[in-house]
Amino acid sequence: MAFAALKANGSVVTWGKGGRGGDSSSVAALLAEGVAQVCGNVGAFVARLSNGSVVTWGDPYFRGRFAIAPPVDTYVVHICPTSIHAFCAFKANGSVVTWGSPHFGGDSSKVAQHLTEGVVQVCGTNTACAALMIDGSVVTWGDDAEGGDSSGVASLLTEGVIELFSNYRDFVALKADGSVVFWGDTGSWSHEGDIVSVCGSGGAFAAIRQNGCVVTWGDDDQGGDSSEVAALLTEGVVHICGIEQAFAAIKADGSVVTWGQQVVGGDSSAVAHLLKESVTAIF
Known part of the structure; x- marks a missing residue:
């Protein structure tokens, strides 16, 4: 404010x-x-x-x-x-x-x-x-x-x-x-x-394992349920950023995977073509 x-x-x-x-x-x-x-x-x-x-x-x-x-x-x-x-x-x-x-x-x-x-x-x-x-x-x-x-x-x-x-x-x-x-x-x-790393949203957590896969838990509607993108989170994740109800993960190839509440960032389909490569940080 x-x-x-x-x-x-x-x-x-x-x-x-x-x-x-x-x-x-x-x-x-x-x-x-x-x-x-x-x-x-x-x-x-x-x-x-x-x-x-x-x-x-x-x-x-x-x-x-x-x-x-x-x-x-x-x-x-x-x-x-x-x-x-x-x-x-x-x-x-x-x-x-x-x-x-x-x-x-x-x-x-x-x-x-x-x-x-x-x-x-x-x-x-x-x-x-x-x-x-x-x-x-x-x-x-x-x-x-x-x-x-x-x-x-x-x-x-x-x-x-x-x-x-x-x-x-x-x-x-x-x-x-x-x-x-x-x-x-x-x-x-x-x-x-x-x-090796953990990140929180409002009511959930996402953790990166040594092999680059992601584990999530907590409120399903705040990113605790990553089942819809699970196939994209099995390897290669190097960084995760969390907001109140969603997460975004950067992979080693520079691509981005998002999940959580669609209207607050969990759905990145509108810019998906821009997130396929060369992403170095998320804020």
Whole structure:
């Protein structure tokens, strides 16, 4: 609903719906120079300044219940949204600080002692967050129903995890041995295999195996059912991009395969002749 543009001189320009971040007049003086990074969620923005401090603006609900400035003001090296109403800041010492709605992962106080060092990745569902630690373990917090509670697979998340993935309601942890661990709103399980990459849509996942074939699961109408194009996904897939209700896969020959809700990208027949070769990336 709003945009924020970072200019070469370190200033920020915003436009769009004022209450969702399009109006940054209240912090304009802080955004006039020295901004190094900007990120946003569904209703607010955060800017990281070159001096390691942060500035927030946007959603009146977000700013009305919480201080305009998050609980961190120095040594921030990276910022990112963790859910639809929360953010996190990575500090130079490897610690992470979170803020935003406590109902959406903004309150990490219950696991704060685990986030004081060694955090290498944070990702989120709509209402929960998961952090990957340098030792390969995983820490979760936020809404229990959407992945904040990982107790059902806790023994599988103590080591060996190399990357985390999420959709709106569930998490997937990819381990160094190619196995995956799944938890969240739709249950918890693990699968031993040879997975090399995972991608999420709104309610489904697609994984690439070592041999280039694709495995999908989750909501059928959000890309979890790839049966209509299964013959095209048995080998040669090198990258997958997911949106809310559909996926697109790039194959080694530069062709593209799509599936999911037809009206939102799952049907690429209108441009199929342009996707037969030479595609190098999908966004």
